[in-house]
Amino acid sequence: MPTLYRKYRPSTFADVYGQEHLITTIKNEIALGKIAQAYLFSGPRGVGKTTTARLLAKAVNCLTRKEGQFEPCNACGACEQINAGRHIDVIEVDAASQTGVDNVRENIIENAQFKPTTAKYKVFIIDEVHMLSNSSFNALLKTLEEPPAHVIFILATTELHKLPATVISRCQRFNFKKIGYDEMLARLKKISEEEKIKVDKEVFGRIINKSDGCLRDAESLLGQVFSLDLKKITVEDAQMILPSSNVESIIEFLEAITQGDGARALKLINTLTEEGINLDQFAYDTIEVLHACLITKATLTPAGQDYSEESLKKIKKIAGTLSVPRLITLIDRALARRLEIKTAPLPQLPLELLAMEFSDAAADANPPTSNVSPISYLPSPADPSPFTLHPTNSPAPAEVEPAKPTHRFTETIKNAIAHITHDQPIKTTLAEIKGKWNEVVTKISATAPSLTFMLKMCVVKDLVGNELFVTIPFSLHKEKLDERKNKNVIEGFLETFFSEKIRLVCELVPEATPPEPEDLSSLAVQFGGEVMN
Template sequence: MHINAIDMLALYRKYRPAKFSELIGQDTIRDTLLSEVANKMIAHAYLFIGPRGTGKTSTARILAAAVNCERPKGGEPCGACSRCGAIRAGRYLDLIEIDAASQTGVDNVRENIIESARFIPQAGPYKIYILDEAHMLSASAWNALLKTLEEPPPGVIFVFATTESRKIPDTILSRCQQFRFRPVEHEVLKKRLVSIARAESIKVDEEVFDEVALRAGGYVRDAESLLGQLFSLGGKFVTWKDAQGILERSSLMSVSAFLKTLLKGNVENAFQQLNELQEEGVDVPRFTLDLLEALRAMHYRAITGDNHPLYIRRHGKAGIAMIGEMLKFQHDPIVLRKALGIIIDQMDKSREAPSDLVLEIIAGDLAHHFSASSGSRGNSDDSEDRTPPSVPSIPLTAQKDGNQAKNNPTPAIKAKETEAKAEPILEISADESAESKLESKKHNPVGITLGKVKELWETVIEKVHKKNHALPFVLKFAEPLEVQANQVRLGCKYQFHHDRLINKDNRLIVEQALSEVLGSPTVIKIEFVKAPVTLPNPEDAAFDKMVNLFGGKVVEG
């Protein structure tokens, strides 16, 4: 079916907000700017940060109207005066919009901004420069603009809009008032779509609004464009059946079905689903990110018990229900974290490969991973009910000889002897004296070495997980450094992890798990190590990539 692109564009342009009160989902930004304009405390430079379609340039235009309006009220533009009308129509002389992506060079900046800014505003009190995709400017262009930002001409306001603030120099960031735009919550976006349909006198099935809002993922422009496509079908009533031809299956529904197959470890069905999705024309890179986002939400909920706020905003109640359903198949944070690493690693290694091939590799790896996890620890639903293995009653070295373990039961050392010696508690065979054992091992429990502790560290983490779902994540960033007597010294590179582990309750859980795995009562000593620590788990590199991908950072103490 051919869709008229002009009609699609017309809808979101027609309902583009012209006042602060018409902005949706950005309440804090709206209230702050209203207050600044009303109190005449306007900054000379603003930086609007956020994903596409969340209202950055629309807000910049509203700000331009508010500061130039002939009859403003409480910081709000009237929308009726000649200046407001000219700004809305895109013909206001003192509103200069520049696409930084196509004018990145220093010469463009000098000609279009620096030289022009010297002249006083002609049509109103303020001249406003809006630079969209500001992160695309070259370093030399930013350097040329820096002087103007340091000493701005009177009556000039700069508004920089960007999706990638990390690419903007710190010298620029420090001179701008920054606002972060976020994806709009599902219910708020749905309400917006309902109001547009009502204004257009078109009846739409309730589930169509839900589906459009879900597919848009919190991005207003995407939602309004999709609704415009549906309106282009003609008629005054859009049914769910009519909409399916354009919407097909939602990303949430597709991800849910696909993820469930992967969690069951069914590679064959997963590949069959991929073929069907590609025949439907699914956006493969977007679908891969949606899969990553769903696993991220599962991981977050498995650790905290709460729903990821960003996922709630994008997918609403349907997204929460989907994550809850997926967690019935797998709720182990360690398993889910490794799954995130698999996707991120493959995306990083296969940048030049076809996106459908990358997704096939990811699907195969994830299905194998979940299948192996289920096989090694049993179904996640049953894993919580399994009784942890008891502490071995023989030293680790003695376990190598199965017959010796059977024929020689190992009585515990008497309490008085243990107190008198003030040494680690050891359980030894009847024909072997505790004295000689302690002497031969130089006050170290039998068979417990640093290498052995590192080898069994993942097992320790798994045991800890049964009692505390959040603690294993912290232990991934702790490295066994030394074993002395019955004490294992752990090093933490980051202050946050150090502080969590020195907590009395957390330390007790770790010591109990360590004692069970090593077969001997063991205590831990936590140290903050400022020098880089080489962690035993190679997937930590994947974690770093995950942090970068989602725009986060690890803060050292």
């Protein structure tokens, strides 16, 4: 028994679905007798390129077609032979397996010089033409440019960009597009009626979604569903053939992570994993729902015609809770996590990571942002800490809503760690530190001589809270002083001198004037050396 896409291959132009924009032009050319000598059909796989090429070959060679008509009769000897794939004057060449220049010369160029045996035109259908080698294209150019009057070339390709411009310019181009939802649904319904099998609309929708605009793939999937040998096929029946996820589970998963409920999302993933669901398919279907959310966000109308009305309402609600940047971020992360499923040691781990990372982000973003002022990360001169966040353009105190009461345990924890997380003011003054800075540097030189020269270049600028700000002119020295072990040494000596914890903060100020260099002898002594005469 032939597969459905071969059994129901269009035999007339009227049977071609979803390509009306170019079928009309081809039909007019045939009816008017203005046939081009070279055609180039490009587009995705399974959308009708080779089928249209055969229909064109059949129409121009039909023995009973009258002037002004374009449809082949499918009854004469020529039509029957072309339908059976055994017409001597219609030559189909698979360029993927015959890429060499010798094959092109023998099968195409030399063969084209002979007149048709029985037909009016000798038609060469070269499929996957982009697979030909450069030498083959060069050999074919002259024949394409000046072909014999009895020859028609039809080139078909899925990758137009791989063809030389010299070949493209010699052909009449037709760009095939993916088949739309409505056209594909009509085609599948017609096949089901011909086969006398009832199929639920949701099953059709699932097939269309998985075929990605490729009618041949859709017909192949429908053939697999028909193999169940049932007179009526429901979603539950098709579940055995079409790997799929429950849309309600996906919507529940998205609701959980967009509401910041990571625990609920993780529980759902674990449940689905225990049920043996295909997690890669679940991730794919999740991306499809997010795509529907994005379209809904952009057009304000629900997208995804294969979803139930209830599902569409929930999808629209999810889209309404997400801003466009957050929705784009979620789609990006979902795409990346799906790629990790096949290589992860635990297949569910990427989805769990997606749930947790976005749940945390959603929880942080849940407070309304419309009445929140922008945040400035610059220190305020009046604030004792340079790292405190200050709202800019903040509203007057009377307009600020009272803070919500926090849990008593939260307050207890905050108070307990306040001395660690907040900078505490100290008794030591900036003047005292400046007065003893040279003594501190001298003491440090005995323990860490390599820091001496850099510390002498530092200028004590400010004391904010318990943080001592010093400037240094060179980035290399700043990086050295910022190293944790060196900072510990310096802060240790500061605590020894002033009996308080003082943090060192180095700032790069290139224009700062370094102190006058000392003579070479003093410098050499500090580094444990001597000046050689």
